Amino acid sequence: MPDLLLELFSEEIPARMQAGAARDLERLMVGALSDRGLLFEGIKAFAGPRRLTLAIAGLPAKQKDVREELKGPKVDAPAAAIDGFLKKTGLTREQLTVQSSPKGDVYIAIIAREGRETAIVLGEIIPEVMAKLPWPKSMRWKPGVTTRWVRPLHSILATFDGEVVPFSFAGVSSGRHARGHRFLSEGRIEARRFDDYEVALKKAHVILDAEERAAIIFEGVKSAAFVHGLELIPDEGLLAEVSGLAEWPVVYVGSIEDQFMDVPAEILQTSMRTHQKYFALRDPKTGRMANKFALVANMIAQDGGKEIVAGNERVLRARLSDAKFFWDEDRKHALASRVGALKGMVFHAKLGTQYERVERIEKLAGEIAAKIGADVEMARRAARLAKADLTTGVVGEFPELQGVMGRYYAIHDEENDDVADAIRDHYKPVGPSDAVPSHPVAIAVALADKLDALSGFFAAGEKPTGSGDPFALRRAALGVIRIILENGLRLSLMGSDDLLTFFSDRLKVVLKEKGTRHDLVDAIFSLGNEDDLVRLVARVEALQTFLKTDDGKNLLAGYKRAANILKVEEKKDSRTYISEVDEKLLPEAADKALHAALSKAIGAIGPKLDAEDFAGAMTEMAALRGPVDGFFEAVKVNADDPKLRENRLHMLAGLRAALHRVADFSKIEG
Numbered sequence: 001m002p003d004l005l006l007e008l009f010s011e012e013i014p015a016r017m018q019a020g021a022a023r024d025l026e027r028l029m030v031g032a033l034s035d036r037g038l039l040f041e042g043i044k045a046f047a048g049p050r051r052l053t054l055a056i057a058g059l060p061a062k063q064k065d066v067r068e069e070l071k072g073p074k075v076d077a078p079a080a081a082i083d084g085f086l087k088k089t090g091l092t093r094e095q096l097t098v099q100s101s102p103k104g105d106v107y108i109a110i111i112a113r114e115g116r117e118t119a120i121v122l123g124e125i126i127p128e129v130m131a132k133l134p135w136p137k138s139m140r141w142k143p144g145v146t147t148r149w150v151r152p153l154h155s156i157l158a159t160f161d162g163e164v165v166p167f168s169f170a171g172v173s174s175g176r177h178a179r180g181h182r183f184l185s186e187g188r189i190e191a192r193r194f195d196d197y198e199v200a201l202k203k204a205h206v207i208l209d210a211e212e213r214a215a216i217i218f219e220g221v222k223s224a225a226f227v228h229g230l231e232l233i234p235d236e237g238l239l240a241e242v243s244g245l246a247e248w249p250v251v252y253v254g255s256i257e258d259q260f261m262d263v264p265a266e267i268l269q270t271s272m273r274t275h276q277k278y279f280a281l282r283d284p285k286t287g288r289m290a291n292k293f294a295l296v297a298n299m300i301a302q303d304g305g306k307e308i309v310a311g312n313e314r315v316l317r318a319r320l321s322d323a324k325f326f327w328d329e330d331r332k333h334a335l336a337s338r339v340g341a342l343k344g345m346v347f348h349a350k351l352g353t354q355y356e357r358v359e360r361i362e363k364l365a366g367e368i369a370a371k372i373g374a375d376v377e378m379a380r381r382a383a384r385l386a387k388a389d390l391t392t393g394v395v396g397e398f399p400e401l402q403g404v405m406g407r408y409y410a411i412h413d414e415e416n417d418d419v420a421d422a423i424r425d426h427y428k429p430v431g432p433s434d435a436v437p438s439h440p441v442a443i444a445v446a447l448a449d450k451l452d453a454l455s456g457f458f459a460a461g462e463k464p465t466g467s468g469d470p471f472a473l474r475r476a477a478l479g480v481i482r483i484i485l486e487n488g489l490r491l492s493l494m495g496s497d498d499l500l501t502f503f504s505d506r507l508k509v510v511l512k513e514k515g516t517r518h519d520l521v522d523a524i525f526s527l528g529n530e531d532d533l534v535r536l537v538a539r540v541e542a543l544q545t546f547l548k549t550d551d552g553k554n555l556l557a558g559y560k561r562a563a564n565i566l567k568v569e570e571k572k573d574s575r576t577y578i579s580e581v582d583e584k585l586l587p588e589a590a591d592k593a594l595h596a597a598l599s600k601a602i603g604a605i606g607p608k609l610d611a612e613d614f615a616g617a618m619t620e621m622a623a624l625r626g627p628v629d630g631f632f633e634a635v636k637v638n639a640d641d642p643k644l645r646e647n648r649l650h651m652l653a654g655l656r657a658a659l660h661r662v663a664d665f666s667k668i669e670g
């Protein structure tokens with residue numbers, strides 16, 4: 001079956017836009033083809049510095065013929081209804097057929113459409129898709145042409161089954177020619193099919209696949225570093241970005257002047273990554289950053305890269321001079337002296353300045369420290385200084401270093417090491433792979449920072465909505481949960497109902513990743529008396545283990561049956577049954593057995609829960625399985641005798657109450 005090859009060639013596409021554009025191009029083409037009944041065997045999009053490419057395999061040569069019947073209005077319907085149907089179908093009344101139905105004769109439109117050549121359809125689809133591409137930023141570049149593209153569009157290669165698909169976009173007509181590397185190739189490349197196209201590009205020094213370019217860069221940097229006895233400091237984000245900057249990546253190694261090596265490695269690495277896209281290297285023997293860096297050029301140099309390296313070293317010298325200046329100037333002022341400057345920094349219009357926030361965090365950190373056994377004064381001191389580095393030159397230049405720089409400045413000011421580490425760690429965890437703070441002082445400040453943000457924004461009505469979370473509150477809540485659970489902290493979560501529900505939802509995310517059922521979290525949370533996350537998780541895990549056993553599964557089924565009976569009868573009787581069982585009205589052995597088992601379980605489950613012996617509480621519940629099964633097999637709950645019926649309903653209410661001591665079983669699925 002024929003294939004489609006499409007290349008959209010332009011000036012340099014920003015690296016951050018390339019992957020998204022490739023996904024959008026593929027998505028939009030799939031939708032457009034599906035809408036026109038064109039199926040295919042495979043599709044893949046590619047993105048690079050100057051081109052978007054799409055290869056679609058196994059398209060049919062033409063659309064299938066279509067025949068469909070549309071049911072219309074009744075024959076005696078108002079003229080307006082019939083005219084509307086004719087307009088919709090594009091037929092005349094004489095072309096309609098009449099079909100009998102139970103409600104009378106109705107018009108039927110039989111529409112037959114002959115399938116068109118796929119190449120013709122593609123000529124319509126491709127420019128439509130190009131116009132719909134949602135570039136984050138786009139531009140007009142031709143006088144009198146209103147069409148926009150990310151950068152000036154130079155050429156379009158579009159072939160189907162080896163032949164050109166004719167169309168134009170923004171004044172650029174399609175053809176079968178592409179261009180290779182800007183400097184390492186000359187002339188145009190003719191291509192009819194993807195395999196030929198990919199090979200021809202490689203000969204013209206263009207690596208089409210971004211993943212292949214990234215692999216070449218990664219191995220190139222590793223090899224270049226090895227030559228110098230060094231190793232790459234991994235940076236996946238930088239690798240992805242640089243693979244979008246070079247069509248034919250070549251790795252070279254340059255040197256960092258000794259005068260900059262007393263600047264913290266984080267500053268050097270961030271400056272190189274942010275401004276120059278250089279990879280930092282380190283000495284594997286010491287683990288420290290080396291005075292070498294790796295750069296990726298889009299050029300094969302005749303001199304082995306000497307001029308390229310020298311030019312990049314000159315640029316880096318200027319960049320690092322600025323960074324060193326900020327570092328030296330920042331240390332002239334103690335971190336504590338900077339706290340007052342936070343009064344001029346607004347945190348949020350409804351929540352005050354950064355200084356006001358620091359005061360709240362300081363107080364809260366002290367309260368948390370007292371509860372978890374941390375040094376209260378150190379926690380308050382660390383909280384007091386935690387945001388002060390926001391006023392420094394380095395953090396102003398590199399905001400991602402907040403906290404990290406606070407620690408350096410605190411050490412320079414001879415603050416306590418635990419205080420300095422807490423300043424660095426109070427933002428943690430930033431992401432799911434980030435470690436949580438483990439020292440008590442850092443824990444107290446990190447929790448205070450996140451809880452202040454959560455409670456403040458919720459009170460200000462700035463809760464996350466849908467996919468929008470501008471203040472990263474979901475991340476903050478996940479951070480609180482991870483800090484508490486991974487450190488085994490026995491803290492009660494306080495806050496509004498909305499905030500507690502928010503924590504519940506985030507907890508489900510955490511537990512789901514561990515394979516825990518979300519409905520069991522609901523079953524425990526719904527009791528309304530559990531805000532200790534460590535204890536809650538232990539209860540959930542014990543409940544999940546219990547429900548995997550035969551006793552657990554059958555007891556849940558018995559509960560569901562009892563709950564359904566109670567729901568119906570309580571609605572009918574306009575009352576709630578509350579387990580006031582009259583022992584004299586227990587005529588059957590099954591009645592007596594269940595009542596005895598319930599009395600024992602109710603007396604035993606409470607102490608087990610109080611002692612946090614959740615496995616033991618489940619064992620007590622398991623003992624109810626046999627009596628419950630026997631009860632439903634042997635007796636009729638809705639007995640003819642009203643008093644006996646009422647007594648048995650009270651007994652089922654007793655079962656409900658006993659199980660609800662452990663969890664709200666009505667929330668459990670299955």
